[in-house]
Amino acid sequence: xxxxxxxxxxxxxxxxxxxxxxxxxxxxxxxxxxxxxxxxxxxxxxxxxxxxxxxxxxxxxxxxxxxxxxxxxxxxxxxxxxxxxxxxxxxxxxxxxxxxxxxxxxxxxxxxxxxxxxxxxxxxxxxxxxxxxxxxxxxxxxxxxxxxxxxxxxxxxxxxxxxxxxxxxxxxxxxxxxxxxxxxxxxxxxxxxxxxxxxxxxxxxxxxxxxxxxxxxxxxxxxxxxxxxxxxxxxxxxxxxxxxxxxxxxxxxxxxxxxxxxxxxxxxxxxxxxxxxxxxxxxxxxxxxxxxxxxxxxxxxxxxxxxxxxxxxxxxxxxxxxxxxxxxxxxxxxxxxxxxxxxxxxxxxxxxxxxxxxxxxxxxxxxxxxxxxxxxxxxxxxxxxxxxxxxxxxxxxxxxxxxxxxxxxxxxxxxxxxxxxxxxxxxxxxxxxxxxxxxxxxxxxxxxxxxxxxxxxxxxxxxxxxxxxxxxxxxxxxxxxxxxxxxxxxxxxxxxxxxxxxxxxxxxxxxxxxxxxxxxxxxxxxxxxxxxxxxxxxxxxxxxxxxx
Numbered sequence: 001x002x003x004x005x006x007x008x009x010x011x012x013x014x015x016x017x018x019x020x021x022x023x024x025x026x027x028x029x030x031x032x033x034x035x036x037x038x039x040x041x042x043x044x045x046x047x048x049x050x051x052x053x054x055x056x057x058x059x060x061x062x063x064x065x066x067x068x069x070x071x072x073x074x075x076x077x078x079x080x081x082x083x084x085x086x087x088x089x090x091x092x093x094x095x096x097x098x099x100x101x102x103x104x105x106x107x108x109x110x111x112x113x114x115x116x117x118x119x120x121x122x123x124x125x126x127x128x129x130x131x132x133x134x135x136x137x138x139x140x141x142x143x144x145x146x147x148x149x150x151x152x153x154x155x156x157x158x159x160x161x162x163x164x165x166x167x168x169x170x171x172x173x174x175x176x177x178x179x180x181x182x183x184x185x186x187x188x189x190x191x192x193x194x195x196x197x198x199x200x201x202x203x204x205x206x207x208x209x210x211x212x213x214x215x216x217x218x219x220x221x222x223x224x225x226x227x228x229x230x231x232x233x234x235x236x237x238x239x240x241x242x243x244x245x246x247x248x249x250x251x252x253x254x255x256x257x258x259x260x261x262x263x264x265x266x267x268x269x270x271x272x273x274x275x276x277x278x279x280x281x282x283x284x285x286x287x288x289x290x291x292x293x294x295x296x297x298x299x300x301x302x303x304x305x306x307x308x309x310x311x312x313x314x315x316x317x318x319x320x321x322x323x324x325x326x327x328x329x330x331x332x333x334x335x336x337x338x339x340x341x342x343x344x345x346x347x348x349x350x351x352x353x354x355x356x357x358x359x360x361x362x363x364x365x366x367x368x369x370x371x372x373x374x375x376x377x378x379x380x381x382x383x384x385x386x387x388x389x390x391x392x393x394x395x396x397x398x399x400x401x402x403x404x405x406x407x408x409x410x411x412x413x414x415x416x417x418x419x420x421x422x423x424x425x426x427x428x429x430x431x432x433x434x435x436x437x438x439x440x441x442x443x444x445x446x447x448x449x450x451x452x453x454x455x456x457x458x459x460x461x462x463x464x465x466x467x468x469x470x471x472x473x474x475x476x477x478x479x480x481x482x483x484x485x486x487x488x489x490x491x492x493x494x495x496x497x498x499x500x501x502x503x504x505x506x507x508x509x510x511x512x513x514x515x516x517x518x519x520x521x522x523x524x525x526x527x528x529x530x531x532x533x534x535x536x537x538x539x540x541x542x543x544x545x546x547x548x
Contacts, residue, residue, distance in 0.1 A: 008072075009176060009208045010034040010057065015069035017049070017056045026052045028232040029069070034176070037206040039199060041223035041240065043213055043255070045470040046442025049232040050212050051099065054178045058094055059086055074175075092122055095169035099181040099441055100382060101161035104168060105153040111164055112149040115139070118171050138167040141197055143190065147308065155290070155310075158381045158464075159190065159332020159497075166194060170201065176208040181441070183218070184467045188497060188541040190332050195222050214442075214470030216259045220244045228252045259471035262478075262504055278358070279319035280491050281343065281459060286352030288313035288335070288342050288515075312338040313349075314515030320459070325485070325492040327506030327523070329499065329538065335515040336495045337381065340461045343493070344376055345369050356459070374404045377457040381464040381495075383444035386451060387436045393425065394432040397451045404455055419450045422484070424476060442469045446477065453484060461493045466501065478505055499542040503527055511535045 010033065017027040027049045034040050042050045055061055057071050059078060071078040073093065081089055090096070098104055105114060115135030119126060126134075136146050142163040153161055162182065169177055177198065183191035195211075199222055202209045213219050219226055219240065226243040228236040230251040236243055247253045290310045312335045320326050328336050342349050345361060354362045361372055377400075380386055387396050397416045401407045407415055417428050423446045425431040436444050449465055462481075466474045478501065484490060496502050502509055502523070509526045511519040511534065519532040530536045 007036070008033040009036045009038070009074060010210075011070070011072040012053075012057060013070040013072075015053070015056070015071060016067070017052055017061065018066040019052075020062060020064040020066075025232055027056060030229075030234045032227055032234065032237060034208045034210065036175075036208060037202055038225070039202055039209045039211060039223045041211050041213060041219035041226040042229065043216060043219055043226060043470070044229035045214065045255070045473055047440035048229045050229045051180050051440070053229070054096070054180055054210060054212050058090055058096055058178065060090075060096065088122075091118070091172050091174065093174055094176045094178065095172065095174040097162075097166050097169045097177065097179040097182045099184060100384065101158070101165040102153065102382070102384075104165045105161060107153050110150050110152055111139070111144070111156075114164070114168060115171065118168050122172055135167075135171065138171050139164070141170065142167045142194055157333045157337055163190070163194065163332070166198070173205065174207065176210070177202075178210045178212070180212045181214070182211070183215075184464075188499060189538060191218070191497070192541050214474075216244065216256060216471060228255070255470065255472055258475050262471060262475050262500060278321075279355075280322045280324075280357060281320040281493070282353075282355040283319075283343060284317050284353045284355075286313055286316045286339070286342060286354065287311075287350040288338050288347065289350045311515045313342060316352075316512075316515075316517055318510055318517060318520065320491060320493055322458075322491055323485070323489065324508065325494055325506045327502040327509040328493060328495045328512060329497065329502055329509060330512035331538075332497070334512045336512055337463055339512070340378065340463055340493065340495060344373065344378055344461060370403075374400075374406075374455050375458040376461070377452040377455060377459070378461045379445075379449050379452045379463065379465040381467065383436070383441070383448040386448050387444060389436050392433050392435055393420070393439075393447050396436070396447060397454055400451060400455050406455060415454060416450075419454050423447075423450045423453075423480060424473070425450065442473055445469065449477070449481075453488075456488055457490070459491050459493070461495070463495045464497065465494075467496070467498070474501070481505070499527075499538065511538070 013031045015027060015030045016025050018025050030053060042053070044050045056067060057078065059081065067079060078089070112135065115138070116128065116131050119131045119134060136149070144160065144163055144167065156164065166182060179198065183194060195218070198209060201207055211219065211223055223240050225238065226240050227234055228243065228249065228251065235249040236247065236252045243252060244256065247256055290312060316339060328339070330336055341347050343354055345364070349362065352362070353360060356372060356376060361369065364372065391399070394413070394416055397419060398412045401412045401415065417432070420428045420431060425443065425446055436447070439447065445465065452460060466477050469477060481492070485492065494502070494506055506523050508521060509523050510517050511526070511532065513534045519526065519530065519535045526535060527539065530539060
């Protein structure tokens with residue numbers, strides 16, 4: 001074992017990782033160091049090995065994975081830790097924030113129970129009152145109010161679940177945080193708040209941070225140094241200014257150019273054509289309210305008090321016209337995803353009216369809605385929401401064809417393979433027999449997009465469909481969606497927290513805050529002449545890459 005190099009917090013030397021039953025190295029001979037208090041950005045396309053590297057350094061890999069090289073934390077070899085040492089190491093010394101917050105959250109435990117269990121497992125000397133006080137402070141730091149303490153993960157939006165996961169990572173004051181796409185599901189304002197908090201903690205506590213991301217503008221703003229990975233190898237390493245203004249490797253150059261092209265295309269996009277008169281989708285005075293559940297003790301002590309109400313969707317009205325792309329933007333937890341699920345009748349509205357192609361679908365039966373959903377498909381924020389881990393890629397994409405009796409056998413296979421080709425899952429033969437667990441997050445999302453498009457729907461509701469993709473793949477998928485829109489006469493309701501994506505793609509934008517639409521208009525007007533204070537705040541918080 002080599003010694004502690006120059007007092008580094010973490011040193012990785014000639015590090016290699018191979019997954020069981022696969023050929024080749026997922027991470028190949030990577031060497032880098034991280035100093036105390038340093039923020040390192042780790043970037044690269046989906047499947048390049050950046051998440052594998054982050055997990056491998058914490059020994060969080062499937063059984064029988066192969067590791068070579070050295071990983072040294074404060075002078076001690078991580079690869080030599082005993083199971084007991086590893087348990088203390090994870091959480092107390094190093095915390096990991098996953099890309100998917102449900103990896104960290106137990107659906108059967110309240111948010112408060114998650115916090116108390118984490119703290120008391122490592123600091124059993126704390127009283128419950130002390131543990132709760134520290135937990136509430138950590139939740140407050142990521143904008144989770146105290147009244148959500150007794151709720152379960154399914155009662156939170158994807159972005160709010162991620163904020164809880166970040167709070168859990170901060171609870172034990174670790175020396176290093178490995179954050180794997182920690183703000184993928186968050187809007188720009190909350191993303192900025194959380195990253196400011198994380199970076200402030202790093203400076204104040206001399207804590208290291210490895211920020212794994214595909215968002216170059218985010219990395220440029222918050223990281224001291226940037227490491228670029230490509231096909232399992234580290235191809236460039238330097239200060240953020242060096243890598244992002246004077247990239248040396250061709251891959252880094254192409255990644256930066258793709259990000260700049262997307263922002264430039266957004267700035268120069270033409271105003272939308274005038275919409276036709278009859279809407280494809282019409283929503284009027286739509287409400288979706290939830291009562292906050294109260295624990296039995298609270299009901300016993302305060303029998304006369306009614307539980308609080310979350311107004312997730314609070315009187316929304318909007319029209320979506322054939323061939324249009326309507327963007328829906330707003331902070332995490334504002335009601336965007338709840339609105340989309342209510343429109344699809346995945347959940348029944350508290351009140352209001354939903355019309356699709358001139359038909360009132362608000363009170364259709366389950367069987368009637370199944371027929372309509374063939375023409376109303378959804379791409380979820382988290383691809384796990386629609387992908388069965390036990391089904392191959394080919395079967396997952398073909399499943400809607402079987403459900404709606406559209407094709408079987410060889411006809412279905414041909415349609416599936418053609419769609420896989422269109423969304424970039426190539427070579428098709430290599431991906432068809434794989435399972436979701438064998439794919440990167442970005443690849444899983446492309447399977448989800450293919451699955452949604454396979455029935456040739458009229459309306460596609462997209463809930464952050466490109467949030468897990470790096471800039472170059474993101475641009476390809478967005479262009480694909482534009483091509484498919486023209487080819488199949490599609491209409492999109494596009495939910496995103498990325499304002500540059502919204503400006504690039506959308507004809508009109510609806511801004512949502514606190515369950516209400518606070519501003520709606522043509523994209524150019526929203527960006528150049530915003531009226532509502534919240535819209536102005538969102539635009540000011542959007543990160544932007546400097547021109548080359």
